[in-house]
Amino acid sequence: MTEILSIEHLNVGLKKEPARLLVKDSSFKLSAGKTTCIVGESGSGKSLTALTIMGLLSNQLVASGHVFFNGVDLTTIDNKAMRKIRGAQIGMIFQEPMTSLNPVLTVGFQIGEVLTAHKGLKGDALKSKIATLLTQVGIPAERANSYPDELSGGQRQRVMVAMSIACEPALLIADEPTTALDVTVQAQILTLLDELKSRMKMAMLFITHDFGVVSDIADDVIVMFKGEIVEAGSKKQVLGNPQHPYTKALLDCVPDVAGKKVLKPIDYAWLKTNEVPV
Amino acid sequence: MQDASIILEARHLVKQYKQRSGSFGFGQTTINALDDVSINLKKGSTLAVVGESGSGKSTLARCLLQLHPFDSGEVLFQGQSLAKLDSKALRKARKNLQMVFQDPFASLNPRMRVGDIVAEGLLVHGLGNTNERLQKVQQMLERVGLHADDVKKYPHQFSGGQRQRIGIARALVLEPEVVVCDEPVSALDVSVQAQILLLLKTLQKEMKLSYIFITHDLRVVRHVADEMVVMNKGKIVEQGDVNTIYQSPQQSYTKDLLKAIPGQK
Numbered sequence: 001m002t003e004i005l006s007i008e009h010l011n012v013g014l015k016k017e018p019a020r021l022l023v024k025d026s027s028f029k030l031s032a033g034k035t036t037c038i039v040g041e042s043g044s045g046k047s048l049t050a051l052t053i054m055g056l057l058s059n060q061l062v063a064s065g066h067v068f069f070n071g072v073d074l075t076t077i078d079n080k081a082m083r084k085i086r087g088a089q090i091g092m093i094f095q096e097p098m099t100s101l102n103p104v105l106t107v108g109f110q111i112g113e114v115l116t117a118h119k120g121l122k123g124d125a126l127k128s129k130i131a132t133l134l135t136q137v138g139i140p141a142e143r144a145n146s147y148p149d150e151l152s153g154g155q156r157q158r159v160m161v162a163m164s165i166a167c168e169p170a171l172l173i174a175d176e177p178t179t180a181l182d183v184t185v186q187a188q189i190l191t192l193l194d195e196l197k198s199r200m201k202m203a204m205l206f207i208t209h210d211f212g213v214v215s216d217i218a219d220d221v222i223v224m225f226k227g228e229i230v231e232a233g234s235k236k237q238v239l240g241n242p243q244h245p246y247t248k249a250l251l252d253c254v255p256d257v258a259g260k261k262v263l264k265p266i267d268y269a270w271l272k273t274n275e276v277p278v
Numbered sequence: 279m280q281d282a283s284i285i286l287e288a289r290h291l292v293k294q295y296k297q298r299s300g301s302f303g304f305g306q307t308t309i310n311a312l313d314d315v316s317i318n319l320k321k322g323s324t325l326a327v328v329g330e331s332g333s334g335k336s337t338l339a340r341c342l343l344q345l346h347p348f349d350s351g352e353v354l355f356q357g358q359s360l361a362k363l364d365s366k367a368l369r370k371a372r373k374n375l376q377m378v379f380q381d382p383f384a385s386l387n388p389r390m391r392v393g394d395i396v397a398e399g400l401l402v403h404g405l406g407n408t409n410e411r412l413q414k415v416q417q418m419l420e421r422v423g424l425h426a427d428d429v430k431k432y433p434h435q436f437s438g439g440q441r442q443r444i445g446i447a448r449a450l451v452l453e454p455e456v457v458v459c460d461e462p463v464s465a466l467d468v469s470v471q472a473q474i475l476l477l478l479k480t481l482q483k484e485m486k487l488s489y490i491f492i493t494h495d496l497r498v499v500r501h502v503a504d505e506m507v508v509m510n511k512g513k514i515v516e517q518g519d520v521n522t523i524y525q526s527p528q529q530s531y532t533k534d535l536l537k538a539i540p541g542q543k
Binding site for chain 1: 330331438467468469470471472473475476494495496497498500501520521524534535536537538539540541542
């Protein structure tokens, strides 16, 4: 299995308050053809981790540590070099398909922008590539001339997927890509992402707070709490036999389809007094 | 009314939205938001309304509370048709019909103190004097897991889960009979979601509340509801006991919805 991304001792903190870390000493690896899910509550640092990889951190924040992507340390390269990687070798899908597309440009144009910028495609070659991409994500090719408001939420997210895979990236980061969608549409998008990942042999970093989604799509799982990775391992290991008390507590909050489980909110005070490393 | 245990009933509700369409908006399309919808809510029980976006579930919630006018049909609360009441009598009835909203960030006025937000209903209905109201608000806040001192704070000082607790306190301070919860936990983390679901359940027992629970999360439904209604494109596709529907859904739409729940592979 080829290793695509390796994060070593990543810290993200506020510029003004360097002592307060939002991501603490985080290390993990991603390999080609595998899906790794990061789960955690809001504020656990899962989105910040993704933004750091993409080099999209707000300038109020500072990161330290190493992000090796195909052997290159992304934290040391300049903006120009980063721009070549971002969108081409690392693709990203955001949560809100409604707001991440430009409403005044056709979806075909928006997919084309990526291809022109990174591959220099023009004219007919560009048109046919856009058509292929749209068909790949399950949208009729003539939809290239539609504006985002003419598409449903699920179709917009498919367009986002088409944009992110346009340059056949080695790594795809999906930040809660199905949270805003209905369950039936969510199931379709998850299947699509899984197929594309296998076919293109991408590494996928999938951020979610939904354990149902994790159990459907993940190979490996990383659990984050207050900026720290508290547990990481294979899906079977983390969901089936969780070791960390926080993972156990979080799993106890998830309602099951059978309705048999007794829901138990997390006892943060207990976690604190029992000196759980958080 | 034949059955005294039914507290809220909707009969043949119809609501259509007209939309301009065509190249210059000369055409008109009609959207059936509610198409002959009838439901019964038994006292002390929870009725879940599920469906995808655009299925009409939120429109149903608003029509039940007379927040939206509907085209035809009627809503009966304790056997009395709400549409026939004049505005004064309707306001009185509203004391017993409260709502908890989806977005805990948008549904609280950022310029009002929590104490005033929760007390507003009491004030409108002319219940108690200033001191009595304050006392009641403080008791309610403690009951939903907040502090009595929180009356002086503003909404932005609270987390999403705490804000949802404020929203619940605001609805329950009037001691209503029926509470319509429109996606009360869908904006929250699972850990907070579990807290709020348990809180709603406890309060239901203590205050003998009846809930209409609107949601798109079929995992939540099984944990909170006794009966459920499945909606699609403004129509009720299937309704009945929650366990029966989960074990043997009759309609293909319900089957598809249940199959799409993540985490069953």
